[in-house]
Amino acid sequence: MGTSSEIVETPPLTAKGQATRDRIVAAAARLIFERGVAGTGVEDVKSAAGVSSSQLYHYFADKQELVHAVIAHQSEAVVDGQQPLLGRLDSIEALRAWRDQAVAIQRSLHCQGGCPIGSLAGELAETDPESRARIAAGFARWEQAIAQGINAMHERGDLPAEIDPEELALAILAAHQGGLILTQVRRDPAPLEAVLDAIVDHVASLHSRARREPISSLDG
Amino acid sequence: MGTSSEIVETPPLTAKGQATRDRIVAAAARLIFERGVAGTGVEDVKSAAGVSSSQLYHYFADKQELVHAVIAHQSEAVVDGQQPLLGRLDSIEALRAWRDQAVAIQRSLHCQGGCPIGSLAGELAETDPESRARIAAGFARWEQAIAQGINAMHERGDLPAEIDPEELALAILAAHQGGLILTQVRRDPAPLEAVLDAIVDHVASLHSRARREPISSLDG
DNA sequence: GTTTTTCTGGACTGTCAAATCCAGAACGCG
DNA sequence: CGCGTTCTGGATTTGACAGTCCAGAAAAAC
Numbered sequence: 001m002g003t004s005s006e007i008v009e010t011p012p013l014t015a016k017g018q019a020t021r022d023r024i025v026a027a028a029a030r031l032i033f034e035r036g037v038a039g040t041g042v043e044d045v046k047s048a049a050g051v052s053s054s055q056l057y058h059y060f061a062d063k064q065e066l067v068h069a070v071i072a073h074q075s076e077a078v079v080d081g082q083q084p085l086l087g088r089l090d091s092i093e094a095l096r097a098w099r100d101q102a103v104a105i106q107r108s109l110h111c112q113g114g115c116p117i118g119s120l121a122g123e124l125a126e127t128d129p130e131s132r133a134r135i136a137a138g139f140a141r142w143e144q145a146i147a148q149g150i151n152a153m154h155e156r157g158d159l160p161a162e163i164d165p166e167e168l169a170l171a172i173l174a175a176h177q178g179g180l181i182l183t184q185v186r187r188d189p190a191p192l193e194a195v196l197d198a199i200v201d202h203v204a205s206l207h208s209r210a211r212r213e214p215i216s217s218l219d220g
Numbered sequence: 221m222g223t224s225s226e227i228v229e230t231p232p233l234t235a236k237g238q239a240t241r242d243r244i245v246a247a248a249a250r251l252i253f254e255r256g257v258a259g260t261g262v263e264d265v266k267s268a269a270g271v272s273s274s275q276l277y278h279y280f281a282d283k284q285e286l287v288h289a290v291i292a293h294q295s296e297a298v299v300d301g302q303q304p305l306l307g308r309l310d311s312i313e314a315l316r317a318w319r320d321q322a323v324a325i326q327r328s329l330h331c332q333g334g335c336p337i338g339s340l341a342g343e344l345a346e347t348d349p350e351s352r353a354r355i356a357a358g359f360a361r362w363e364q365a366i367a368q369g370i371n372a373m374h375e376r377g378d379l380p381a382e383i384d385p386e387e388l389a390l391a392i393l394a395a396h397q398g399g400l401i402l403t404q405v406r407r408d409p410a411p412l413e414a415v416l417d418a419i420v421d422h423v424a425s426l427h428s429r430a431r432r433e434p435i436s437s438l439d440g
Numbered sequence: 441g442t443t444t445t446t447c448t449g450g451a452c453t454g455t456c457a458a459a460t461c462c463a464g465a466a467c468g469c470g
Numbered sequence: 471c472g473c474g475t476t477c478t479g480g481a482t483t484t485g486a487c488a489g490t491c492c493a494g495a496a497a498a499a500c
Contacts, residue, residue: 012475014468014477016476017476035347036346036347037258039347042459043456051478053458054478054480057458058477059477112346113346114345119342122334122338122342122343123258123342123343125334139402167417168414168418170414174414175391175395177397177402178395178396178415179394179398181342182390182394182397184346185341185355191394194390197387199415201422202419202422232445232446236447261487262489273488274449274491275448277490278446282489
């Protein structure tokens with residue numbers, strides 16, 4: 001896995017150089033999260049990171065490449081930021097706890113910013129194919145993290161056998177994204193709560209169905 | 221309802237003038253749908269609509285105002301484009317038909333563009349508060365259209381009494397949005413299918429629960 | 441039919457942000 | 471301690487693009 005176009009190359013890079021690069025990416029990520037890609041100038045990034053033009057263009061060929069680095073950075077941050085809950089979504093209680101966490105995060109941000117990856121998606125999907133592909137990869141990692149727990153439930157027999165766990169994980173991710181967008185636009189956590197409650201209830205309903213029919217019949 | 225800041229004013233406007241204005245908005249809406257707000261220059265809109273600078277700035281004070289008009293335009297188009305199904309989501313079959321329609325639309329677009337309102341949301345929510353409010357209003361209309369049918373089911377006793385129909389409608393809208401984003405990013409209708417199936421199944425499960433307990437107890 | 445308002449053409453301007461360039465400093469390495 | 475590579479500073483160029491202006495055509499008003 002991962003033979004083709006992950007990250008093209010990273011010419012050596014000194015310890016100090018790496019630090020500067022990281023500082024630039026971190027500053028860019030923060031600004032872009034707050035103001036969007038189009039709303040964030042290279043100039044803003046420079047002053048926020050405390051670097052000069054030549055430094056920035058020493059590490060990144062152009063703004064687009066910087067954006068790509070930000071996508072990678074946020075893809076990690078988003079998954080890491082939801083741990084340890086995200087990696088263990090293998091029970092209804094775990095799902096509810098994760099739901100509460102997601103809602104709490106939005107509340108603490110006053111429902112601003114939305115999803116660090118999702119908002120990039122809306123802005124870049126039709127603009128830059130390379131970005132679109134990288135965002136898709138970020139979502140894939142996220143989806144996989146969710147699928148881990150759902151798969152565990154499934155194998156344990158806590159979900160009906162005919163259910164596709166990957167599909168369910170995908171639905172959970174999609175629900176989360178949709179909730180985030182509406183919550184961001186309305187500046188109100190209600191949509192996120194509503195959709196996460198609905199999807200978790202749905203999983204719970206599948207769970208109780210599985211326990212009622214421990215071994216499902218093979219034909220429909 | 222709607223006493224305050226709907227549309228500020230529209231100085232008279234001749235029949236021909238109205239036509240030109242509409243042409244500009246339609247062209248802008250199409251381009252923005254395809255390339256995003258930041259990716260669409262005023263110049264592009266001018267040539268696409270076949271108008272000159274002075275015409276465009278005769279009808280709109282600046283690009284931002286044009287964007288606002290596009291938001292209003294798409295808010296209508298999105299709801300209208302889903303009729304008559306959207307207005308009658310008052311049964312499980314209707315929900316499934318609507319789901320199929322939503323998926324079919326994405327297929328026909330090759331999963332490009334996402335949601336005409338949703339993608340605007342991602343791009344403008346943190347950039348322009350005025351746009352954010354107008355997008356929220358657009359979503360509200362959409363939500364209301366969904367709620368109509370859900371409310372009908374609820375009043376008919378097809379959903380458990382303790383369920384809040386508005387909340388469920390909000391969850392359906394959010395699920396749709398999330399599915400659209402992932403579908404757009406992955407260029408694959410699977411996420412939309414997965415999340416809409418999940419949410420419709422959830423409603424179906426509520427439905428069968430309601431029919432099992434036709435009159436619910438008043439206390440929790 | 442003249443007068444007034446609305447509408448249109450297209451050249452022009454100003455701004456602002458992305459990207460370049462030429463040094464020169466710091467650092468790694470033998 | 472030389473020698474090359476990596477890294478940094480900041481002035482400068484370039485170009486795109488939002489927005490302006492004035493003059494004239496078309497339509498409405500009376």
